[in-house]
Amino acid sequence: MNRKEIEVHSFELPDCEDPEIYAAQPLWEWQQTDHGQWVLDNALEQPVFYIRPGQWEYRVVVTAKLSEENELFYKLKYAK
Numbered sequence: 001m002n003r004k005e006i007e008v009h010s011f012e013l014p015d016c017e018d019p020e021i022y023a024a025q026p027l028w029e030w031q032q033t034d035h036g037q038w039v040l041d042n043a044l045e046q047p048v049f050y051i052r053p054g055q056w057e058y059r060v061v062v063t064a065k066l067s068e069e070n071e072l073f074y075k076l077k078y079a080k
Contacts, residue, residue: 008063013059039074049062
């Protein structure tokens with residue numbers, strides 16, 4: 001079955017010259033949390049991050065594909 005990607009983490013960065021470099025540390029810190037470790041351990045594929053420009057900031061969004069069972073668990077435990 002084809003699973004859609006769901007948003008598992010996001011944060012904002014101030015306007016900067018190289019958002020990929022500035023996103024690296026917050027992404028790494030999230031990966032060290034219980035939430036990040038669970039996503040990395042249970043994703044069907046490697047999670048992907050996108051950097052979306054805003055008017056005065058960047059929004060960094062991490063998405064992952066999860067099994068139906070894990071998606072339900074994720075939504076119950078981690079979704080805001």
